[in-house]
Amino acid sequence: MPIRKLHIQHIRNLADVHFDPSPRINILHGANGSGKTSLLEGIHFLGLTRSFRTSQLRHLVRSGDESCLVFAQVEALPGGALQPLGVERRLDGEVRMRHAGQSIELAQLAQLLPLQVIDSDTFLLLEGSPSIRRQFIDWGVFHSDRAFIQLWRGFRRVLKQRNSLLKCGKIDPRLRRIWDREFVAFAEQITQLREQYIELLKPDFEATLGRLLGGVAVELRFSPGWDRKTPLDQLLEDGLARDLKQGFTGVGPQRADLKLRADGHNAAERLSRGQKKLVVSALKLAQGALFYRLNNRPCIYLIDDLPSELDERHSRLLCQFLEETSNQCFITCVDPAALDGIWRPDTAVSRFRVEAGAISPAD
Numbered sequence: 392m393p394i395r396k397l398h399i400q401h402i403r404n405l406a407d408v409h410f411d412p413s414p415r416i417n418i419l420h421g422a423n424g425s426g427k428t429s430l431l432e433g434i435h436f437l438g439l440t441r442s443f444r445t446s447q448l449r450h451l452v453r454s455g456d457e458s459c460l461v462f463a464q465v466e467a468l469p470g471g472a473l474q475p476l477g478v479e480r481r482l483d484g485e486v487r488m489r490h491a492g493q494s495i496e497l498a499q500l501a502q503l504l505p506l507q508v509i510d511s512d513t514f515l516l517l518e519g520s521p522s523i524r525r526q527f528i529d530w531g532v533f534h535s536d537r538a539f540i541q542l543w544r545g546f547r548r549v550l551k552q553r554n555s556l557l558k559c560g561k562i563d564p565r566l567r568r569i570w571d572r573e574f575v576a577f578a579e580q581i582t583q584l585r586e587q588y589i590e591l592l593k594p595d596f597e598a599t600l601g602r603l604l605g606g607v608a609v610e611l612r613f614s615p616g617w618d619r620k621t622p623l624d625q626l627l628e629d630g631l632a633r634d635l636k637q638g639f640t641g642v643g644p645q646r647a648d649l650k651l652r653a654d655g656h657n658a659a660e661r662l663s664r665g666q667k668k669l670v671v672s673a674l675k676l677a678q679g680a681l682f683y684r685l686n687n688r689p690c691i692y693l694i695d696d697l698p699s700e701l702d703e704r705h706s707r708l709l710c711q712f713l714e715e716t717s718n719q720c721f722i723t724c725v726d727p728a729a730l731d732g733i734w735r736p737d738t739a740v741s742r743f744r745v746e747a748g749a750i751s752p753a754d
């Protein structure tokens with residue numbers, strides 16, 4: 392659902408900013424500290440009610456303000472009528488999400504605006520904890536299977552319950568078996584969806600990586616969170632003493648991971664910074680390509696400081712790839728010349744200058 396009009400209020404250094412983005416490529420350039428990342432934060436807030444950099448709302452809300460608001464007109468169908476979409480959050484906890492005149496829930500909002508972020512923290516997808524890679528997988532599963540969100544919520548509830556029983560130390564074996572049965576049922580279904588998704592993603596990832604970083608082969612391998620040679624109920628039973636000691640459940644989908652290997656080695660150890668950025672970009676672009684095939688609509692890409700870590704040739708390759716998709720892209724950079732002369736004349740590219748928290752068209 393491309394964003395056609397955007398109004399951001401009280402996000403970081405942005406007091407009150409309006410602009411009309413292109414449905415395709417938007418380049419936002421400006422000096423350090425001008426507000427480029429803040430603009431991307433505004434769009435992320437519109438899609439997920441939160442920042443992509445901080446978990447604390449008070450860091451997202453402009454100093455001295457009590458709330459932040461992002462309001463947009465979005466295209467429900469390509470070239471179709473515009474619909475209003477707005478999100479507001481107050482520091483006192485109140486959250487309002489509205490689409491086309493109706494209040495909506497977070498899962499509906501996330502479905503409306505499928506967002507992908509590529510920024511300096513992107514490396515964490517390779518270098519960070521498994522939870523970051525689980526989030527990556529679950530983004531894809533959430534957007535490809537409507538049943539996933541209910542399964543995921545159900546699983547979280549059972550896991551929480553099981554863990555709180557473990558923390559108490561004494562569990563009635565009959566009660567535990569009931570929880571374990573539910574745990575296993577959710578675990579099998581979630582894992583099957585995750586596994587299917589990664590299998591679907593692999594060809595897109597290989598094709599994208601081949602274009603962005605020819606000559607470097609990266610293998611994706613899904614790890615479900617337990618050794619599947621043994622049934623999960625058996626592993627829960629066998630691991631009970633350990634689980635009781637540590638106060639949480641040691642096996643299951645909450646331990647799933649995605650292993651990335653380059654030339655047979657852990658990709659996080661093996662690859663250079665620029666190569667890592669391209670591998671993560673290929674993963675996220677592959678998700679967008681698969682999303683498009685499954686849902687017949689594009690994603691929104693927020694790419695903060697695209698040229699950083701990349702040489703000119705690889706910056707160009709990444710831009711050319713973005714140009715060939717139908718995603719809406721918001722790309723920031725300090726020096727606009729770094730992304731000049733790349734785009735075909737028929738691509739709808741809009742350039743904006745960001746200066747001290749204000750935005751203006753640059754051409």
Ligand SMILES: Nc1ncnc2c1ncn2[C@@H]1O[C@H](COP(=O)(O)OP(=O)(O)OP(=O)(O)O)[C@@H](O)[C@H]1O
Binds near residue numbers: 403425427430
């Ligand atoms: N909660 C806040 N309230 C007010 N200003 C803030 C808040 N959080 C950050 N800022 C300020 O907003 C300004 C813009 O930050 P932003 O990260 O958007 O800059 P940028 O244009 O992306 O810069 P760079 O090129 O260095 O990445 C900075 O001066 C920053 O200190």
Ligand SMILES: [Mg+2]
Binds near residue numbers: 427428429695
């Ligand atoms: Mg920035």
